[in-house]
Amino acid sequence: MATLFDYLLIITFYFAAIGLAFFFSWGAAWVFRKLSARLQARKGPPAYQPIADIIKLFGKERFIPRLANKFLYTLSPLVALSAILILSFMIPPGTPFWPGPLAFDLIVILYFSVMFSLAFVIAGWASGSPWGKIGASREVAMILSVELPLAIALLIPSLALARVGSGFSLSITDVIAAQEGIFIWFLPNWFLFHYPLASVALFLALLTKSWMRPFGDIPEAEQEIFAGPLTEYGGPLLGIFELARLFRFYVFTALFVDLYLGGGDGLIFPLNLLVFLVKCLVIVIIMTIIHVASARYRISHAFKWFLTVCLAFAVFSLIRVLVGF
């Protein structure tokens, strides 16, 4: 059993993890905005802009819409923030940096990511605005469409562990450890090269989870439903939501890097973190380019894509894992 000291240590590491995630997300958000602006032939904001926007929101007055349910309206941003903070603690930056046998498995990560989306659904409905409700029901539809390919693609690396011979484990740290070494020629032993189709499926699912086009901004399509679930939000509560959404730049890219891009590649301390962050930044840049270059699809298209193409990719890789070729 964990002692009180262990708990205190873990909580310290929790704050360290969210600090790292915060600063990376800040930088990545700036890269995202600057790069989008340059691709659209605009100048783009300065580096402090992402965080300045959020601080500005905290300076505004607090209010609760008359039609909203006060309790759920206030609670859901807090739940969103809390869920994504836990996610940024559970997904290690390349190498596990907490001591002891604390290994959160991939299913828990999957469920907390659903909890994060759930907060937006409840927020949309609790705000009492029709736009919020439409956005929330779109958010549910997106959870449904993404869930199956996401779950399969998340579990494929850990299922492949049993084949590699390092023993069955759902722990993300074991997945990272299994990716050290060389695959063929100069290619590293990343699951990206073992299961490329599954990595495409996971990438698209995570792209959607982090509100990037072509599918991700369906729930908050501003030309159709203003801001979707967040239409009625303003002031500090919107600030908390925006803060929670800032962490997506760390959480969802780090998940992809840990599972399919080898995490920190088993290097020594400062180097592995650096390698990991560079990989994350590359993923952010690719996501940004896709986001800027593509238009928003309709919701039925999202269903079709995820439940046919992505699912086919994921299932094909799953069959490869299970049968072994």
Next chain:
Amino acid sequence: MIDPAIVIIVLYIAAAFCLLGKKIRKGNDVVALLAIGFALLAVVLNYFYLPLWISVPGVFGFAFTINGYTNLIALIATFIGFLVVVYSVKYIEHRGSSYSLFVLLTIGSLIGMAYSWNLFWVFLFAEVATITSTFLIAHHLKSPSFEGGLKYLSIQIFASLFVVVGLGFIYQEALASGYSGIGAFSIDFLLSSGLLTGFIGKFSLFLIFLGFLVKVPSFPIHTWLPDASTVAPASISTLLHAMMIKVAGMPAFLILLLFHSLFVSINFWLVICSLGILTMLICVIIAFAQNDLKRLLAFDSVSQMGYVILGMGIGGLAISFYDITTDPVWLVVAAGGITAGLFHLLNHSLFKSVLFFSAGAIEHETGTRDINQLGGLLQAMPKTGYVMLIGSLAIAGVPLLNGFISKWMVYNACISAGQPVFALIAIFTSALTLAVFLRILCSVFLGNSPGTFEGVHAAPRSMFTPSLLLAIGCILFGVFPQIAILFLILPATTVLLPVAITPPANPLFWVSLDLFLLGTLLIIGLIIGYLLYRIKWGATPSEAEDKTMPFTGGTLKDPYLKVEEARPASTVFSYPFRSLLNGVRRSHTGLVNMYILWFVLFAVLMLSLLIVGWI
């Protein structure tokens, strides 16, 4: 300890007392509450194996056994039964003496069934419970209630034919070996004497399994449960969903797991697991299309039983196909699967009772169960709303509520048994369940009020307290599942496992998932958010009314163009499954003949597979 026979006799006598008091409703309530309170006390005392023995001479010939498994099932039955009786005091307004009579008879028979360690007595109590609960289902004495009750009765009676034939085969075997009497059906006797061997033993047990599988219920024969529980009063729906299907359905897996040496084929257990998968997936998809609150809950119930079937199937696969006496890895898988199944059974009792109690309160106060007509009830019935929120999130598997743990254990058991496909479909089903329950929560509690619910007020205390207790249980078992697993589930698992297991230090099956830590971190996150929200950053709150009106996009007159009637249309949710859904909907004709035909086809298929020797 108090002999379970006394509990059952007390319940039956109390039922007879209820016949006397046709004029005195309060008297009925008092008698029923006293009897069920005594039963609860006795079952809890039995749980601790206290040496205080109150016993009756064996004139009745009951074959009761007190072990971990029977304790667990009896505790579920009695606890939920107690809450059902408490709930009924205010809920059932116009009742004759028959309601209390049949409730006590049903609960008594189910407790008897839970404690019975003899196939004959299990069958007999199951029949009594089936017949008495039919009257409860038809309580409203209207044509749909009679229809639902008759459908229920005919399918159940048809299923018990299989049990009768199976028992007949067993008795024939016993007679041939020179044994006679009811004792020949005792599970201990059948296990120790080696009477059931070879094909006849397998065949007869499989017939009994099919008969009890209807009561679980599993996929092709699930149709009686939604039909019956929609027309029944909500207290009776709770009784059906939280007690009946568990107490009456679990013997199916009890016999399979205890007599695992007869079912050594891996195909057999894969078929059981696939039944679980089909049950959970198809029924949750049907639940999408429902507009009746109770019918939706009922289909979801069937879907949740799929997790139980899956857990039991994985456990059985590990027990019978692998050598768990020497291989600790597969022992872990076996114990994990069975524990997960039983834990989900317990959890499902908790949250489904919460949901049915709340649905009953809603129907009681508003007079309708149609999801499309309900709305905005969180303002009128806040307590019921928040309790139902907890129940829905628990059933959808949101972390730190009990449904998450048991589902997580089922996934882990599947993956470590080398069957990740089952786990993946179960994960997807969990997401579908979440969507189903978000639809309920959003349209019933958070949507716009249609305006007809002006006079609706909170449910009476006796209808709210039971669901509050169970919701607290959902949170408790979600954060400290070790309590439930160590004290309730593992004793039952040890009965079903052929090998003794020592409970591990961390009973969450050898993976360190520290839910208390997760809860702590979640609360720290909430506190961070709350501090960010409360800290005074600058401007003072204003009271301006116009700022608190919904955002209209600039238009002030008739701003939403009917958008305010927006609901989470089932079309958005069911879009990807539309063709499948239409097929499923067309096949659910509501004709009991068709349903029995499904069952017959299913049974013929399974039995021919058994005869061919494939399973």
